[in-house]
Amino acid sequence: MNPETSEHSGLGGEIVLHGVAASPGIAIGKVLLMKKDGIVVEERTVEDPSAELDRLQKSIDRSSYELDKVYHAAFEKIGVDKAKIFEAQLLMVSDPIFFDTIKGRIVREKKNADFVVDDEFSRQVEQLRHSGNEIFRQRALEIEDVKNRILRNLAEAKLKSKFEGTPIIVTSELTPADAVLLSRNAVLGYVSDYGGARSHASILSRSLGIPAVVGLKEATKHVHDGMDIVIDGYRGVVVIQPSEGTIKKYGDRKRWCEQLDSELLSEASEPALTTDGRRVSIEANIELLEELPLLRPHGADGIGLFRTEPLIIDADSIPDEEVQYQTFKKAVEEAKPNAVVFRTFDIGGDKIFVEDHSEQNPFLGWRGIRMMLDRPELLKDQFRAILRASVHGKCKIMYPMVSSVEEVARANEILEEAKNSLAAKNIAFDKGIEVGVMIEIPSAALMSEEIARHVAFLSIGTNDLTQYLLAVDRTNELVANVFDEFHPAVIRTIKLIIDSGHSAGIKVAMCGEMAGNPLATVMLLGMGLDEFSAVSSVLPVLKKIIRETNYKSARKFARQLLKMDSSEEIKKVLLEYLKTRFERIYYTTISEESLDYQI
């Protein structure tokens, strides 16, 4: 759980690293290290420039061939829009003007190809870095990617995209291109120095069912090819050079974790009904269309949060109504007969910016519904896309980062305009489409009863709510330890929001991290939460807990917890409860204790 600790147990050089649990599962295997950096370019004078020109041409051909493969794989797997990034890279490796300059210099200066390639590319990259525009500074990375590919092929260090056996990949960071290529090979697991649970490669790992631990900071420094490694994607633990005893322990753990998983999956389609008959809804948070095939096997009662921002990241610009509609339609058809909650673009904060724009305090700045209300045409396009998708299955709309009743009213007005513009063209949509608000700002929490009167549901976003309530920037490492979603103030605010929604006669959902934390399930159930929305892999666990819980006792339990004045006390009670009542779930997902536990 603590991403920064590493310890040497002293047992034959066994190294234990803790990172972010990005994709559940346990893998035991051999390391395949994928190095990206460390290409050292020497400047040499050559006798025969034509040999250098040959080497360069071979490298260009090889790079084009690789990119063409990546492009086609991406085209099939992730669609034409995302594939376009690789198409541009293909154009770059075959840029005739640019490479003519390089070839000219090789001949004139009699320098080795590597040096001239590195030098010419670096000039271009510098040129872009000096531009004051963030978008263009980012483009410098794409050019650098192409440079590294050509240099790597010059050094004939081919990308190990084909390999023997079934290794565990260790790398500094998986790029989307790597993830696509690796997904076509037999890989037991992924380990990376950087990245979070929501980075593209992590999502891809989850949808491919490959265990992954990311954000380990320096895993690549501790390994070399062929080393033994164990990864525990449930708890975010990696053991390098494990002792025989450790391998055996993890082998046993793998067996019983997989047994528990298959048991949970086999009953995942059962409803989340408490022993005394309270039915709650367990839904999935969805980021990419690749995750949709997991909805059914994980027993999702619909999509409680469909994030629309990834569309912008993929397209590199705000996609038009038609592109959005096509994407939304796929999600709606897959979720049928259940509903999909589409959250309007939540841009800003730690998320992406579409415009060149920087702020002193982005978390307190122009983001979420604030930005969209200033760009009503974008919002209207998105509304129309969702409305059009609503004829294919049940859709709901949700506004992020709302801080006042007025914002809700204004967004609702724009929604009416969108409806009218469709009606004027005789385009069909669900006239009774439900609208909800994410409650993640303290002012909205305090006003939740008034907000609730304007909408059909509320959904609690615990990450931002915690951050704003406790005044902690969770991306600031100096205070990250103060970020605590079990702080009594957070728990009491959640209760306030649920009660406000209920007194206005509407349902209250939660789509933040906490909704997917098995530690919090019984407490949230007891506080009256109606809908839990979380990453789909955890849904069978939540359902299991709810089905074996009595709602009346959960209410009593929640009342006790709400009286406590420290998060330490709350967490201690919750841990004790989960350990006693749901021992196997506790040992799979939560416990940092000894692995000697056996079923």
Added chain:
Amino acid sequence: MVQQEVVVKNRLGLHTRPAASLVKLAAKYKSELFLERDGYRVNGKSIIGVMTLAAEQGARILLMVEGEDEQAALAALVDFFDRGFDEP
């Protein structure tokens, strides 16, 4: 040689994808194409060159075309800029 000043209209500017489309468009013509911004000049048939212009929304670019089909090429390029590279 023919030349004309154009303005980048789309929100994200002349980023990777429009740069790719521009280069592909320029390749259809035999004429040479240069783009100049604030005295910095690049070859319009080089995607890497075009990207280094870092031309954001509102940037003014001078298009210079020279060759047998220069009129047709300039017209097509001006139109491509006017359409905001078919982006919002």
